[in-house]
Amino acid sequence: MSDTVRAAGGVLVRGGEVCLVHRPRYDDWALPKGKLDDDEHPLVGAAREVLEETGWEGRVRLGLPQVAYTLPDGTPKTVDYWLMEVVGDGGPVQDTDEVDRVEWLPFAEAAERVSYADERALIEHVAALPPVTDVLVLVRHAHAGERKKWSGNDALRPIDETGQAQAERFALICGPIGAQRLFTATPLRCKQTLEPLAAALDGMPIVVDGAFSEPPEAEEAPAKAKLAAQRLLELRSATSLPVVCSQGKIIPHLLAALRDEADPEPYKTPKGDAWLLTWSDGSLLEPKRL
Numbered sequence: 301m302s303d304t305v306r307a308a309g310g311v312l313v314r315g316g317e318v319c320l321v322h323r324p325r326y327d328d329w330a331l332p333k334g335k336l337d338d339d340e341h342p343l344v345g346a347a348r349e350v351l352e353e354t355g356w357e358g359r360v361r362l363g364l365p366q367v368a369y370t371l372p373d374g375t376p377k378t379v380d381y382w383l384m385e386v387v388g389d390g391g392p393v394q395d396t397d398e399v400d401r402v403e404w405l406p407f408a409e410a411a412e413r414v415s416y417a418d419e420r421a422l423i424e425h426v427a428a429l430p431p432v433t434d435v436l437v438l439v440r441h442a443h444a445g446e447r448k449k450w451s452g453n454d455a456l457r458p459i460d461e462t463g464q465a466q467a468e469r470f471a472l473i474c475g476p477i478g479a480q481r482l483f484t485a486t487p488l489r490c491k492q493t494l495e496p497l498a499a500a501l502d503g504m505p506i507v508v509d510g511a512f513s514e515p516p517e518a519e520e521a522p523a524k525a526k527l528a529a530q531r532l533l534e535l536r537s538a539t540s541l542p543v544v545c546s547q548g549k550i551i552p553h554l555l556a557a558l559r560d561e562a563d564p565e566p567y568k569t570p571k572g573d574a575w576l577l578t579w580s581d582g583s584l585l586e587p588k589r590l
Contacts, residue, residue, distance in 0.1 A: 305377040308346035309333025310384040311426045312358045318410045318423055321353050322401035328415035331422070333379055334398070341469065342380035343590060347476035350384060352395040354402050358384030360476045361432045362578040363588025365425065367418045383426055387478075430580035434536045437477060437543040437590075439574035440551055442466035444489040459492045466572030471496040473590055477576065480540035482506045485513040490545040493572070497543065512546040522564075525553030532558070536579060551575075558584050 309331050312319040320329045334349035336342065343360060350358045362383040371377050393399050405413060407427035411420050442463030450457045459467060474497050482498055484490040484506050490513075491506055498504045511531035515524045528550055535542045546554065548571070552564035555575065567587075569575070576588040 303375075305335065305371065305375055306342070306380075307333055307335045307377060308342040308349060308380045308382075310346050310350040310358050310360075310382050311364060311422060312350055312354060312356060312384045312386065313426070314356075314386045314404060316406055317404040318407055318426070319354050319356065320403050320405060320410055320413060321399045322403070323398055324400045325398070326415075329403075329413050330415060331381070331419050332399075333381070334395075341473050341590075343382060343473055343476060346380065346382045347384070353393065353399045354390070355393050356390040357387045358382075358476065359387045359478050360384055360576070361435055362429070362585060363576055364422060367422065369418065381422060383429070383432070384476075385432075429585075430583070432578055432585075433581050434579040435477065435541050436532065436536045436577045437474060437479065437541075437574055438532070438551065438554075438577060439470060439493060439543065439545050440548055440569045440571055441485070441487065441490040441545055442470070442493045442572040444571070455487045457487070457489055459489050463489065463493070463572065467493045468496045470572065470574060471500050473574070474543060475500070478541055479504075479543045481535070481538075481542040482545075483509045483512065483535065483542055484545040485547055485550075486510050487513065487547070490547065493545050494543065509544075512544055512550060514547040514549045518549055521549040522553045525550050526557050528554045529557040536577070555587060559587075 321332050322329055332350045332353040336345040360382045364381040364383055367379045369377055411423045414420050442459045444457050444459045444463050482494050482504055484494055486508055494506050498506050511528050551569045552567040555567035556564040574590040576590055578585045
């Protein structure tokens with residue numbers, strides 16, 4: 301079977317309107333989207349494609365259902381979509397070879413205008429969502445070698461070469477989300493995970509918060525995670541978007557507590573991976589693994 305073609309795009313909204321683009325090559329109306337560049341993260345690719353095809357910058361607010369279909373030659377294709385809100389004033393379309401018209405339409409009219417049933421369903425899905433009120437990014441610290449091979453104080457174990465690459469990639473992912481405050485658990489590797497992002501944000505300070513640190517004993521993690529969840533809710537209730545770096549024994553229990561679920565297993569998070577958390581008032585919508 302041929303390799304899957306990977307693409308990403310956005311449902312770009314402005315008030316009660318959604319943005320559609322007209323592609324002269326196909327004479328169709330569609331959501332802005334395009335193929336990913338090499339190993340480009342879908343969120344980064346989606347933001348790039350939206351800007352190139354519409355002239356508007358989109359701030360990522362929520363992960364949306366993936367669309368999958370088969371191209372005419374039999375090649376499978378997937379498109380990762382993100383709900384985005386307009387930021388600033390729009391400019392000219394950059395990808396004029398691909399797009400010749402951009403229109404903002406009410407959701408119902410956009411659903412009628414769009415040329416593809418899967419994109420119509422996506423527009424209707426977004427139209428039915430409750431309003432987004434808060435967004436937060438939760439990341440597990442980047443790779444830091446093996447604990448058993450570190451002879452010093454484990455709190456001082458640094459990220460390694462792989463971890464540094466993960467931290468730099470994470471900084472790129474956070475760009476379209478719009479990070480505004482940075483918080484970290486106490487270990488050095490957690491702080492180092494956020495340092496590339498802090499540098500990209502003109503040296504934004506990283507606040508150390510022990511609420512997000514692992515307890516000494518693994519069996520204490522569920523109770524500690526409940527305290528971490530409460531602290532996270534306090535952070536997200538402010539007006540600026542926080543990014544929180546925590547640890548592997550805390551994150552699954554923390555997310556399960558936020559979702560009022562007993563099983564933390566679905567929320568196990570590899571080192572360097574993150575979650576986009578989106579609320580509508582007090583309700584946490586479906587978390588999106590980044």
